Amino acid sequence: MEVIADAPNGQKAWELFQEYSPEVVITDIVMPEMNGIEFARNIKQISPATKILLLSCHRDFTFAQEGMNIGASGYILKTAFQDKDFEEYLGRFENEINQTNIQTPLNSANIDKDFYEWLCGFDNSFPKLLGELFFKDWQWMQKSFYIYLVNGLNNNELFHKKWSSDEKQFAKIYCGQDQSFIFIPEKAQEDFEHLLVEARAIDPAIRWKMNGLNQGMDEWMEGVVNLYHKFKFEKQFELSMDDWPFPIQKAVQIIIQQLDEPLTSSHVANEVGLSRSHFSTMFKKTVGESFITFIEKLKVQSACNLLENTSLPLQEIGEKIGIQDGKYFSKWFKKCIGSSPSEYRQNKKKNVS
Numbered sequence: 001m002e003v004i005a006d007a008p009n010g011q012k013a014w015e016l017f018q019e020y021s022p023e024v025v026i027t028d029i030v031m032p033e034m035n036g037i038e039f040a041r042n043i044k045q046i047s048p049a050t051k052i053l054l055l056s057c058h059r060d061f062t063f064a065q066e067g068m069n070i071g072a073s074g075y076i077l078k079t080a081f082q083d084k085d086f087e088e089y090l091g092r093f094e095n096e097i098n099q100t101n102i103q104t105p106l107n108s109a110n111i112d113k114d115f116y117e118w119l120c121g122f123d124n125s126f127p128k129l130l131g132e133l134f135f136k137d138w139q140w141m142q143k144s145f146y147i148y149l150v151n152g153l154n155n156n157e158l159f160h161k162k163w164s165s166d167e168k169q170f171a172k173i174y175c176g177q178d179q180s181f182i183f184i185p186e187k188a189q190e191d192f193e194h195l196l197v198e199a200r201a202i203d204p205a206i207r208w209k210m211n212g213l214n215q216g217m218d219e220w221m222e223g224v225v226n227l228y229h230k231f232k233f234e235k236q237f238e239l240s241m242d243d244w245p246f247p248i249q250k251a252v253q254i255i256i257q258q259l260d261e262p263l264t265s266s267h268v269a270n271e272v273g274l275s276r277s278h279f280s281t282m283f284k285k286t287v288g289e290s291f292i293t294f295i296e297k298l299k300v301q302s303a304c305n306l307l308e309n310t311s312l313p314l315q316e317i318g319e320k321i322g323i324q325d326g327k328y329f330s331k332w333f334k335k336c337i338g339s340s341p342s343e344y345r346q347n348k349k350k351n352v353s
Contacts, residue, residue: 001090010034014042018216021047021139024093028078029056029067037066044071046217047135048128051093112174117310119175119228120302121260121320127221134217138171144186146212147223149231150196151179152205159199181224186213209234229256232305233298247272247279248286255295259302260322265291299323300336307345314341 004020007013011033017025025043029036040052052072057079067075074089111129118126134141153159170192171183184192189212200206209231211223233252234241241249250272255263268291269279283291299321306317318329333341 010039013039017043018142021142023097024051026053029054040067040070040072046131048131049135053089115173116175117312120306130217140169140185141183141220142216144213144215146184146189146210147214147227148182148184148208148210149227150182150208152203152207153199159195229253244286245282247274248283251283255298259298260320262322303333307341308348
């Protein structure tokens, strides 16, 4: 083991942790600016696998209990400190870390599936998986990176061969049949853009959107969600929002993010600072259809995406687009698409296989 940093107070320790991402942290509980319990809680939120050993002069068990509830790996009283206790903890941490490092990598198929469900707004285990990735393979994304959502590139072997041959740092998650998120360090962006342009010259169907600069897991999650909503909308309606009036751009984002809510044009107009009549006129002129028709189309498209790319129950999919009754969801879907949700899902699976 190697000591990579030490800090005089909790706040400085937290800053150093975010910079170096150590595998083991030994911290006093009583510290100025940020105490050890708060420090440990912050660590576990972004890096659940980090080993934390708490030190304290306090004999009150509540301190130890609170630390262990957060996820600390051990607790030593400084007043009863012995080298062998300390060495036993470090030896155990070393064995656990070595075992973790030789375990089978996270299953990419499960990550893609959990990622897509999380992206669609469902609570699942993906944030925990993401925390593990940031702790292991994706530590470099604690520093500046760009997010690309690319369509039409998944089967482009030439592109991936060129990019991988230079051993450049990047990460990728699939999102649907021919769509993926690619994460690029700031310093590699120019080379990556050149390759994208080359690929599109050969295949004009390749398209992408970019979000950045970002840093850390919270900005990763926010950037991915915003980029996905914008890309999905523009792909579905074959247009770009870039030239739209800002109130309409904002209105569309509200609709997409609250598709499970019974939104009215009056409510959305108020949210974007326009009167209902002015908003309705501007919306139809910009989007090309009425507020109600637009929402209906989004609901249908969202239901189709969830049926095709997830294994979620029909009831949950209906609730996600604002239809609480499962039977009504099936009738509504069949009226819009011409087949029941189950038939649609089955047909899509056959086409893929």
